[in-house]
Amino acid sequence: MSTFATGNLNQYIQFVERVYRTAQGNILARLLSLRDEHVLNRNLRSSDIASLVDGNCIAPLDEMITAHLLCVKALNMKDYMEAYEQQSACVAAVVRLLQSQKEENWSLPLMYSTCLDLRLVAQKAEECNPQSNGKILEKAAESLLACFRVCAADNRSSDADTKRLGMLNLVNQLLKIYFRINKLHLCKPLIRAIDSSPFKDEFSLAQQITYRYFVGRKAMFDSDYQVANQYLSYAFENCHRKSTKNKKLILTYLVPVKMLLGYMPTKQLLQKYDLLQFWDLVSVVKNGDLRGIDKVMEEHESFFIRAGIYLIVEKLKIIAYRNLFKKVYLVENTHQIDIASFQAALQIMGQEDVDSEETQCIVANLIYDGKIKGYISYQHKKVVVSKQNAFPPLTSI
Known part of the structure; x- marks a missing residue:
């Protein structure tokens, strides 16, 4: 059930502030979520949102409400770049809220919700601006990293109220972005931070x-x-x-x-x-x-x-090469196999242009990977395989 599907803008602002003052993180997260039913409430789309919010509630909550409602308005008009800018402003205000809360983490659900919305809106903005080439999502990631740094800086190691409990949620959002824009090298410090976290089993x-x-x-x-x-x-x-x-x-x-x-x-x-x-x-x-x-x-x-x-x-071709060459070994029934025999097998299997040097290269790679136990005698153009377990089971390698 929605938290505010009906009601006017003033009632919405008062309700959000009451929830904020009573530290109800989960409800506040829904009230500032783009996925809650209240976004369909036309009464919240005033022509002058900023002036109505300004002065009626405390900072940085006023900035969050203003940015959230302007984002909803932009989405309704299908102006996804404007929606992205407003959602970025909302997350920036959440960062300031997190920084101001020294001994509490009740606002983590709000952070989760607004950061998820930012990623989703950024994705939509990217789809509508293909020339961006991932830049919008990359900028969104910087906003999420600002939240991550606040959480990671909370050094209370055993306190249930530590913001570090929010790190994995943010890391997962960031991983989704980095995979989408193909910047996997940026994942490494995030993975290191989670793997070294004393809370990694508590997520x-x-x-x-x-x-x-x-x-x-x-x-x-x-x-x-x-x-x-x-x-x-x-x-x-x-x-x-x-x-x-x-x-x-x-x-x-x-x-x-x-x-x-x-x-x-x-x-x-x-x-x-x-x-x-x-x-x-x-x-x-x-x-x-x-x-x-x-x-x-x-x-x-x-x-x-x-x-x-x-x-x-x-x-998987390397596994197929190994299995094909094992068949040759079983047919030849000797531990000294001519390179020409492997070459012929490759040609029968459709690689007609393969020459002796290329065949030797394939065999050398298989030996290096431990898929064949043996060595190549280049002088005699033979592969000398181990008399015991010449083709170790793949699962043992």
Whole structure:
């Protein structure tokens, strides 16, 4: 139920101030949220909001109310840049409020709400101003960082009223922005701040799931697949079973990470979350079918690109090379295999232009990655593999 779906502007201002003076953070957050029903109340869209608010309530609450109502007005007129500017002013006033509250954190819900609104309005402004090229969202991130710095500076290590309990919510908002504008290097100090926080186990489960999802994705792009597996697995296992959409989103990144580590998903799991694009990959990777991988990549190209995993999925070729070369090893039944045998296998699988040097390079990479135990005898143009466990299980590497 809305906190103020009806009533005039003066009543709204008085109500907001009463809630503020009685430190009701959750209600105040709703009264200044762009997602609450009160934004549909036409009575709050006065032609002279600033003069009506000014003098009727204390600072910085007056600035928050003015900026919030002007933002609502701008959104109603579909002026998204103006809405963004007003929401930025609202968050700036929230920063001043947080700085003035030395021994309390009841206003954290207000910070969460206004910062979320700022990100969403900035996204809308970006969509309407494509020439911005991420600059609006980057500027919004600076506003969120101002809140983050206030929270991080609260040094009370064991106090339930510390503002540091609000850090993870802000970090998650910032991670969403940095992923959207492709500035992942800016995530590193935020991740370090959370991982070193004495409150990292006290944040809500929902916030921890979101955090691990983004950190897992960053680890995946950094080719740190063990860490990516750890974080994304936590996010998937702890995500509510009814949140099918979120579980599917997590799996979109967890599945290729698992496959790169040698764990192949079941068809039942992929069917359940409508991710059968990966099932087409599983069989061709297992069989070392390089031509098949190219076909699957082409068929589902738009899905892989849209998810931002095309280059990650392409790395599955290295697993396919390993599986193909293992077949050659089993057929040859010797620990000294001609490079020409591997080259012929590659050519049969559709890589007709591959030469001996390129084949040696592929084998060398597999040996370096620990996927083949052995060495290349360049003099004899042979691959000499270990007599024991020449192709270690991928899951043990």
